[in-house]
Amino acid sequence: MNGGKIWDWAWVRALNGDMEKHEMEELEMRLQQHLVVYNNDVWYWSSSEQQCFNVKDARQSLSNQLDLNEQAYEFVWNKWAPGKSLMFVWKAVEEKVPTTTALRGGGVNLQNVICQTCGAAEETAAHVLLQCNFAKRVWEEIVKWTKIPAANTEGNLKELLQELNDLQRSRKMRKAIHAIAIQTMWTI
Incomplete structure (x- = not known):
């Protein structure tokens, strides 16, 4: 606002105790030091060289972490049990x-x-x-x-x-x- 920052908090409950108050003050201090840039949000894919999300890279990342040939566990839904x-x-x-x-x-x-x-x-x-x-x-x-x-x-x-x-x-x-x-x- 007018070149400055005003933080309008909408907490569900009031701060409880000195520790939470101290943490809140520390958070406000850190936020005041942070430069807020008004640009559009962008999704990045950390496993991709391009840093842009795509399904191919997601599948490649998952296949490196999982054995796709292993049969998945199938839970038995027994109607006799509640x-x-x-x-x-x-x-x-x-x-x-x-x-x-x-x-x-x-x-x-x-x-x-x-x-x-x-x-x-x-x-x-x-x-x-x-x-x-x-x-x-x-x-x-x-x-x-x-x-x-x-x-x-x-x-x-x-x-x-x-x-x-x-x-x-x-x-x-x-x-x-x-x-x-x-x-x-x-x-x-």
């Missing part, structure tokens, strides 16, 4: 449930990410649902009840679900065992 349980396990397979490790990875400041139940490892979805001592005991009981071979609780969720789908049982029995596994993970 939808909320299926959705939870689907997210857990991809480590997208709010465990302390996932929250820390998402920017939440957590000092301790060790499992609060057993204290033996970081709290990940695989740990909580399979590898934690509590989860292992639950799986031992499920194995006894369903009369299936021992569940591999040392692996990951994808491996366990694949093992259950590969059991030498009738189709209906595999579907029932899969639904039990889904509901067990939801309950844990």
Whole structure:
């Protein structure tokens, strides 16, 4: 405004505490030192020599990072299991449930990410649902009840679900065992 800068903040809540006030003052100081240029925004592609985004460069970058010949994991949507349980396990397979490790990875400041139940490892979805001592005991009981071979609780969720789908049982029995596994993970 008139050659100067005025910052009009529209925060959802008021600043809380001295630390936030100090951070706000520091932000304002840095912004005052920054030269604002009034040009159109441009998208750049960091993996491209031309620095201009195009689909060819995006595909090339992805193919360098992924094995395109590897078969993608296909989650089994079992109609015998409740939808909320299926959705939870689907997210857990991809480590997208709010465990302390996932929250820390998402920017939440957590000092301790060790499992609060057993204290033996970081709290990940695989740990909580399979590898934690509590989860292992639950799986031992499920194995006894369903009369299936021992569940591999040392692996990951994808491996366990694949093992259950590969059991030498009738189709209906595999579907029932899969639904039990889904509901067990939801309950844990």
